[in-house]
Each structure stands twice: as C-alpha cells, then as structure tokens.
Amino acid sequence: MDALDAILNRRSVRVFKEDPVDGKDLEKILKSGLAGPSACNRRPVELIVIEDKAVMASLLPKRLEAKPLSSAPIAVVVAVDTSKAIRRAPLYWACDASASVENMLVAATSLGLGSLWMGVWPQEDKIESIRKALSLPSNIVPYAVLALGKPGDQGEPMWKKDEIEEKIHWEKW
Numbered sequence: 349m350d351a352l353d354a355i356l357n358r359r360s361v362r363v364f365k366e367d368p369v370d371g372k373d374l375e376k377i378l379k380s381g382l383a384g385p386s387a388c389n390r391r392p393v394e395l396i397v398i399e400d401k402a403v404m405a406s407l408l409p410k411r412l413e414a415k416p417l418s419s420a421p422i423a424v425v426v427a428v429d430t431s432k433a434i435r436r437a438p439l440y441w442a443c444d445a446s447a448s449v450e451n452m453l454v455a456a457t458s459l460g461l462g463s464l465w466m467g468v469w470p471q472e473d474k475i476e477s478i479r480k481a482l483s484l485p486s487n488i489v490p491y492a493v494l495a496l497g498k499p500g501d502q503g504e505p506m507w508k509k510d511e512i513e514e515k516i517h518w519e520k521w
Contacts, residue, residue: 354458361462364419364497373459374422377496380455381426384447387440392432393448396425396482406481407493408466408474416464420495424452425478431487442469445491452494462499468492 349357378395386392398404404423408414417423426449428441449465456463468474469491478490 349458349460351454351458354454358453358457359462359499359502360464361495361497361499361501362416362464363500364416364421364462364495365500366419366421367498369422369461369497373461374496376459377452377455377461378424381424381448381452384444384451386444386447387437388434390432390434390441390444392428392430392441393444394427394429394488395448396427398423398425403481407478408468409477411474413466414493416466416495417493419500420464420497422496424494424496425482425490426452426492426494427484427488427490429487430489441489442491445469449492449494452496456496460498461496464495466493466495 374397378397381395382391382393384393398407399422401418404417404420407417407423407425426445428445430438430441432441434440453463453465468478469489475490478484478493479488482490484490
C-alpha cells in the first residue's frame with residue numbers, strides 16, 4: 349500500500365487479533381516513528397516497546413480508553429526527552445512527538461496492521477501513571493501510547509469525504 353492510500357484508509361482499531369506482529373514490520377514502524385520531522389533537529393522522541401501484558405495493563409489502569417491494550421500484542425509508548433527542548437519554543441517537542449505518532453500509524457496501516465493512538469500528554473494523571481509504571485526519569489515525558497497488531501475489527505474512518513468542502517478554505521475563511 350502506498351503512503352497516500354495508507355493515510356486515507358487508516359482507522360482507529362480498538363480490538364486486535366492475538367497474532368504476533370512480525371519483527372521486521374515492527375522495526376519498520378519504529379524506524380518510521382524516529383524518521384519524523386523534528387524542530388531544529390533536536391530529536392527528543394524516545395520509543396518504549398512493550399509486549400508484556402502486565403506492563404501494558406499497568407500503564408493506564410482502570411481507564412476505559414486503555415481497554416484496547418488488553419488485546420494488542422504490542423504497545424509503544426511515545427515519550428520525549430524534555431532536556432532536548434528548544435529554549436525559545438519549549439513545547440515544540442509535542443509537534444515532534446505528534447509527527448512520530450502519525451508516521452507510525454501510517455506505517456502500520458501500510459503494512460496491513462491496525463493501530464490506535466491513545467493520548468497521554470498533557471493529562472498529568474496519565475503522565476504520572478505511565479511514568480511510575482515504566483520508572484521514567486523526570487526529563488522523560490510520556491506523550492502517547494500506541495496499540496499495534498492485526499486488526500480484529502474494522503475501526504472507524506478517520507475522515508469523511510463529504511467534509512472536504514466544509515473544511516478546506518481558499519484564500520480566506
């Protein structure tokens with residue numbers, strides 16, 4: 349599947365098959381995440397790959413939005429090293445992390461895998477839960493959790509073709 353098809357066909361998958369993710373596919377997804385653009389090339393994104401179900405369950409315990417982790421064979425915590433923040437724009441790392449997440453979602457789709465982006469930052473309770481579960485140092489901030497695997501459901505379309513005329517503005521609002 350080419351990149352444009354992957355972007356337009358991506359879905360949020362909330363149920364996964366038990367099948368493991370091929371190691372080469374996982375490597376491609378992770379490389380895609382690290383290949384995202386980065387403000388001033390500071391490269392603050394760090395990826396934590398989790399296969400252990402007990403660790404996955406400890407990330408966001410008792411949170412409904414974390415339920416897909418119970419069936420996902422892989423979770424990836426996208427985190428940032430805030431010591432690499434740009435002084436004049438200290439929160440640009442959030443843009444870098446978003447680009448990393450999107451690259452991984454598109455890469456997963458292109459490989460026939462499903463994915464789900466679970467937001468973490470800027471919710472302090474989620475940040476602290478993940479920080480504790482993974483023993484993260486204070487300069488590492490968890491930004492998102494991705495669930496990855498073979499889709500067990502079709503997911504929902506991420507965009508509606510009929511919105512194009514409503515959402516695209518030419519020259520002025």
